[in-house]
Amino acid sequence: MLLLAIAVVFIGLGWHSAATGDSDPEAGLEAAQSRQPTSSSSEAATPSNASTSASTSVSVDPDRPQVCVFNAGAIGGLGQTYARQVEGLGWDTATPANLQSASITENTVFYSSGQQDAAEQLAEDLGGDVSVDPRPPAFDECPRGLPLIVVTRQ
Structure with a gap:
């Protein structure tokens, strides 16, 4: 009787979990990963020789604000790609990070x-x-720099 x-308790817990849980477990994983800044190990794993050589040959203008690149899109590595491009154009950049935002739909x-x-x-x-x-009052990331939020490739 005890068994x-x-x-019955375990069946009830399983049913409750299935009924109230996320329909897409991958979405929960992606959301958790997107809250963490891009790690330097993944940056080193996909270097681009062309953009790396371009960024070393361009001098950074010290009068320009630092650019903080945030990937708010679904394309992995997009923030790093833009950060390299921005550096190649002579801008100083912070380490790219991911940003969860449904309200930003364009770069x-x-x-x-x-x-x-x-x-x-x-x-x-x-x-x-x-x-x-203009920076929205609620957006407090990159307080002294220029936030560049990227969603798509150009």
């Missing part, structure tokens, strides 16, 4: 007071479709 009661540079010209220059340097918008 039957234990079996965007955010700027704070006094940074609009630099943000517009970065968008122009990148070419393609990059929006330039």
Whole structure:
């Protein structure tokens, strides 16, 4: 009788877990991974010789704000790709990181007071479709730099 009661409890827990759990366990894993900054070991695993040599031959303008690249898209390694491109254009970059945001749907540079010209220059340097918008008050990442949120390849 005791074993039957234990079996009923476990069946109930299993049913509850199946009914209330995520329908896509991979989504939970991806969400957990996206909260962590890109690790240097994965950066070293996929170097691009062309962009690496380009970034070493371009000098960084010390008057420009640092660019913080955030991957808000579903393409793995997109933040690192853009960070290399931005460095190759003469901008200083922070370590790329992932960003969870459903409200940002296009590549965007955010700027704070006094940074609009630099943000517009970065968008122009990148070419393609990059929006330039004032920093939302709730966005507190990269407080002194220019956040570049990337969603798609150009």
